[in-house]
Amino acid sequence: MAEALKKRSEMDPQFQWDLRDLIPTEKALEELFSELESGIGRYEGFKGRLGEDAAVLKEYLDHDVAMDLKFSRLLAYAIQKRDEDTSQSASQALLSRAQLLLSRAMEASSFAEPELLGIPEPVMKGFLEDGALSGYRLYLERILARKEHMLGEREERLLAGFGQTAAAPSAIFTMFNNADVRFQAVRGGDGEEIPVTHGSYGTLMESRDRSLRQAVFHSYYSSYRQFSNTLAAAYEGHVKQACFTARARNYSSSREMSLAANEVPEQVYDSLLETIGSRLPALHRYVRLRKERLGLPELHMYDLFVPLAGGTDKRYPYEEGKRLILEGLKPLGEEYGKLLETGFSSRWIDVYENQGKRSGGYSRHVYGCHPYVLMSYTDSLDSVLTLAHEMGHSLHSWYSDHAQPPAYAGYTIFVAEVASTCNEVILFQHMIRQAETREEKESLIFQLLDRFRSVMFRQTMFAEFEWETHKMCRDGIPLTADALCSLYHGLNEKYFGPDMCVDPEIDVEWARIPHFYYTFYVYQYATAFAAAVTIGQRIFDGDKNALEGYFNFLKGGSSMKPTELLKLCGLDMEGPGVVNAALDVFESLLGSLE
Template sequence: MVQTKRRDEILKEDKWKVEKIYKDIESWKKDFEKLKSMAPKLSEYAGKLFEGKKLLEYFKLDEEVSRLAGKLAIFAHMKNDEDTANPTFQVLRDKIYAYSAEIKSMEAFFIPEILSLPEGTIDKFMKAVPELNMYKFLLERILKKKPHILSVEQEELIASVSDCLNAPEKVYSMLSNADMTFPKIKDERGKRVELTDVNYSGFIRSKKRSVRKEAFKSLFNTYKKYKNTLAASLTSNIKNFIFISKTRKYKSSMECSLKPNDISLDVYNNTIDTVNNNLKSLHRYVSIKKKLLGLHEMHMYDLYVPLIDTVEEHIEFDEAVKIVKEGLKPLGKEYLDIFDEGIKNGWVDIYPNKGKRGGAYSTGDYDTMPYVLLNYNYKLTDVSTLAHEMGHSIHSYYSRKDQPYIYSDYSLFCAEVASTTNESLLIHYLIDNETDKKRKLYLINQELEQIRTTVFRQVMFAEFEKVTHEKIENETPLTGEDLCKIWRELNVKYFGENMVVDEEIDMEWSRIPHFYWDFYVYQYATGYAAAHSFANAILENGEKAVESYKEFLKSGSSDYPINVLKKAGVDMTSPKPLEDTIKRFDELLDMLETV
């Protein structure tokens, strides 16, 4: 058994160069004191934003404060994630996080004060102080909120009860993560082991049908015992969001969620309609999978079992870099040069070590490199993770380089597009160049599963959200039985006649934490579809499509997300991106039948 190394045993060239932010803790502390002396000056502008020069002064100070706070926070959280057991960096992280919350309260006057200015004032400011024109889009977004911003007293009241309004999510989290226990089941060797919400994902993929069936029934029958509590928790959360949307004078809770980002309700509804119009592709997937697994009946617990065992491999990191670069070749020399710079100049923290945070992510701020945390484990999935996280970081690199600080972050709606475009290009390359039949089948199945879970499954989730919110808005009470019935009907519709929709699946709605983040999940499907559209265009149209894609990467949040994508050639108000993704799903099913 290979022992996990200590942090000091990892080679310097395999670690991110966090010292480029601060060479030591003393430098960090010095800047932290500087921040504490600067930030309180923000409050001095309260009540003074009635002249253009003062507004510009405030913007400049706020940027200086935010950039310094961002730099301090990135260093502290990166150092803490290198070794989560090190109390020194826990303290630094907690200090800057707590002070960042204080800064938010110092800035709290800003939006209400802008909204209290008489109509036309901002235009006058811009004529008098041309430098303010840079902030035009930012101010336009704030002014659009005017019909939905309440009086100062009402805003303070909503802020003061925010903790209470978040209570259903906390109750759900405590119940599902801390209090709920699951029975013991037999693993593949016949040994009795305790089922948990975490290890369930391994059991449901088991090649042994009795194992996945027992895990499936045990998990959902445990959730069923808490059906009424879980239903009360979810419906209370929905009611809270509806209360906020009504209080803020939105026509619906969906509008309250989408309108601030200028996303039309049509985008959400068209996403659901497009997938519903193409469910025959998912039905075909179920039929082919049933046949390839040699099953008389396809049950819900058979859905996640791989068509072929994971291909054993050991891919050194240097080899992973070469594979990813081959996959990303269609993006051109400039993109690959930035990728190389990241690998060679210390963006990436490659290997696991004792105490290091698990998983992978891209991080950084305007004045730092766009860092990547990995826990590289020599598998093909790790190669894909490298492509994904570098996609995020190169997106950040471009947007920070080409946009002023205020527009350098990209929106949540666009956040997964660049990372998924990289993954899409990589899997295309791997499938097209694989000669071994078994490995090719494995890769085809990987991409199929990604589209099934990210597009079809997430849109089913989005449809459940739409139905439940609309029913409660129309004053139709929903019990646990009602939620189970809605969920069951969706599963029957989505999976078709070749799937036995087991009664246990009726409780699956209660296991989805994303339902506590209103109208969030549809963005997984739209993001994937946008990424697939970019990858498709790049592979078909070459340099011209690459230039359009790079314009997207450079845009940050300089416009609304739908416009940012549209300018680069991907129109998310039309069904085409999703239809093209489903077309790829069909092509993969054709390959599956002919390999």
């Protein structure tokens, strides 16, 4: 019988992140709460005074940034404590306490932006020219650019107080998906009972036993189907909140509001959907090739993950996975490699799945502390790539934090996915070049094609689903489970083409995607993948200018607009060129296998 998941307390600490680097003791945690309580009280002393002179404004901004840094540390600690075991009520209570305090801080400081926007233009111009505020010039200019979307002080206070309520749908989904949902175990070919979990699902779907894949697929999605009405209500609540806020802030749509927050033109989104849509015949060719290689009369959704060549059956224990990443990413230079080694050896990473652990993976950083990575490593090539991906995020954060002041150290999601995916692309190229047999090389090419399918095509399909659901909400169309399943089924038929049997179970896949609660997030995986393919190939080929531009990009933080940061790498993201160039690579790889 397969081994059941261990409790958190039964795991080897060397494979768990060390949160003491964030907050070392319970005493330090309570001291941080006290400092934040006191800091909230200080906001009242600035009210009505921001236009007095540059010195007062700087004092306020220094205080606000200091509060942001403290809240960042507190929330990172609370979220990560919850995520390492979501069944623990104490961690849930800690996070709720931190979020409540943050909501109070947002209410207390809600006067600031309306007050800043009310400062007469000649006065603000003088402030911006004052040397004391030189470190905040871009920060203030970004606030002023949102002037038409800011409300009065009372309305801003109400919206700030609404924030914690607005987060409820996401919190409901998170608790359901990580603490409550259970999947029925399945029987293997030898009759043994095999548990189905978030962590094991991907590995089981790679099994060459088609009956097992089908059983796992049915088990997994049956659980979501059982709760589809509840999950539809949670998702509709999230979408309604986004649409309400967009209307309140005078945006034409929730998408415009979300993209504006990252300074990304909506044309980037539309261009992605249009360009991918025009190149779907390439994905249909891939589906047909997979069907032929597997020798199947019908290709089902549960056949999308089984390796198409023997080389991908290779297992990569964690130590081997780390060694492969260090070797494969050598084109990024010696310093980059040493930072990777530090992360691997200093407990930045929470490696293996345990009971109650949040599914998926992420990298989280706090200014003044090293980044952290959460994942569920399973010795698969996909786990190696996930580790490389998340460490790409982490080192992006490290370089940005060390090159930028706190106000500009953070970066938008749009550029974040470039750094992480670039690691994957370079690692893939290394492995393909080092392949010892034709079979291994072919299997790696198939894996890279699968990466295109799952990132460029599938994430664009997610982006189209998300945009359609937000438009439905805007137009007053209820987001029922049936409506969402129907929309999702149609998109799968469109994207995967005539050679794919779109199983009814997949209709409810939307109900398990956590990123749909990060409004208009998923499209950035596809745009970033396109950018990363271009950058990674240039670096792998030894282009020193590309490498220099890439490290300037990594150090840029939010000191420039995202599209301007990518121009440091020689990329223009506002047209279809970068996406088309990446799809040309996909078709070239596909053609070589056909």
